[in-house]
Every structure is written in structure tokens, then in C-alpha cells.
Amino acid sequence: DVKVTQSSRYLVKRTGEKVFLECVQDMDHENMFWYRQDPGLGLRLIYFSYDVKMKEKGDIPEGYSVSREKKERFSLILESASTNQTSMYLCASSLGTGVIRGFFGQGTRLTVV
Amino acid sequence: QKEVEQNSGPLSVPEGAIASLNCTYSDRGSQSFFWYRQYSGKSPELIMSIYSNGDKEDGRFTAQLNKASQYVSLLIRDSQPSDSATYLCAVVLTSYGKLTFGQGTILTVHP
Numbered sequence: 001d002v003k004v005t006q007s008s009r010y011l012v013k014r015t016g017e018k019v020f021l022e023c024v025q026d027m028d029h030e031n032m033f034w035y036r037q038d039p040g041l042g043l044r045l046i047y048f049s050y051d052v053k054m055k056e057k058g059d060i061p062e063g064y065s066v067s068r069e070k071k072e073r074f075s076l077i078l079e080s081a082s083t084n085q086t087s088m089y090l091c092a093s094s095l096g097t098g099v100i101r102g103f104f105g106q107g108t109r110l111t112v113v
Numbered sequence: 114q115k116e117v118e119q120n121s122g123p124l125s126v127p128e129g130a131i132a133s134l135n136c137t138y139s140d141r142g143s144q145s146f147f148w149y150r151q152y153s154g155k156s157p158e159l160i161m162s163i164y165s166n167g168d169k170e171d172g173r174f175t176a177q178l179n180k181a182s183q184y185v186s187l188l189i190r191d192s193q194p195s196d197s198a199t200y201l202c203a204v205v206l207t208s209y210g211k212l213t214f215g216q217g218t219i220l221t222v223h224p
Contacts, residue, residue, distance in 0.1 A: 031211075033211070033212070035214075040216070041216070042201070042214050042215060042216035042217055043157075043201065043214040044214075045211065045212075045213070048211055058211075090156055090157070092212070094212075101147070101159055101162060102147070102149075102159065102203065102212045103159070104156040104157050104158075105156060106155075106156050107155075107156045
């Protein structure tokens, strides 16, 4: 089974802190994604990456950056956390060709106080 | 217009009935279509994928795709209380596999 693992299940951070959310997948997938999920708004794409060191902005990239130094790891960075970034963050990975299926990590519930 | 739209629900059906979930998408270039199930507090779980027009059946689930009408649906036969969840429609446009989601439909199956 594909495994997508996020480093933390719950996080509480203070306003202005730099926050790192880590995601690791074990199936050699080319594509990795970061979404946030908020009630009434569904899942919204923040950033995605289709190869090592490659990244593309999603629908709501403001206030976030990403890093992909190795194929299996995709990090989301909140440069200066704000209360409006309190949310559930979901990482996903998928194959680049052939059957394209998204597999999700367990999610990180981030609270910024 | 949103790229992927679902009927907002909530949808409530009795146990044993057929639940019908609908989704429309705006981009005719969309290639792949997925249904995810998400239980409260959990991450989405892929339950169905469909790539060509017509029906695809998997157990109690049937996905239907009509590219001309830009419409994809999910039917759940013999609905069970354990099917109560939020169902997310997702569409892939590019070969990068970027998933665009609808806002989800909450389904409640009552005994």
C-alpha cells in the first residue's frame, strides 16, 4: 500500500513563528501536493511539485513556500504564521503518468495562536 | 463558476436506499475523475476512479461519467450507516495529476 506520512498530527504555533510541515511518501511518486481544508471551503491547493526542486503555485500560495530536495519528501513552510492559517493541512502524492490517483497523508491540524 | 461543483447537501437517505451524488466540472479538457470519501476528522480516501464515458461499478458503488455534459456521479446502492461521510468529487486536468476538488457533499444514512 502507498504510504504518505505527515510529520505531525497536531501542531500549535504562535503568531509570527516559522512553521515547517513535512510529508514523506514511499512509492516513488513524481507528484506531491499540499492542500488545506477548511469548513465550507473544501480542499484548496496551496502548492504542488512534479519533480525534485520543481514547484508550482496552486490556488492559494500566499503566505506559504515549499521545498522538495528529495523525491520522497515535500515540505510546506509558513514563513510567518498567522491566525488565518489555522487549518487542516493535507499532503498528497500521485504518479506522473498512467493511472493518476491521489493518496493522502493523515493530515496535520495546525492551530496558530 | 467554480471548476468543480457538487450539490451541497446535506443528503439524507434511509438505510438500504440508493444515494445519488452529483458533480459538474467546467473544463472540457479534464481527463480523470475521482470520488473520495472522508470521515469526520480523517483524511480523504479514494473510493472510485473513472476515465471514460459510461458506468464503472465496484461493489455497491457505481461511478457514471458523461463528458459531453461535463457531469460525473456516484451511486451508492444498499446504503449503510457506515457510508455516512463527506463525499468529494475531484477532477484532474493536466498530466501533473493536479486534483481540483468540489466542496463536498455530506451524506447521512439513517437506520
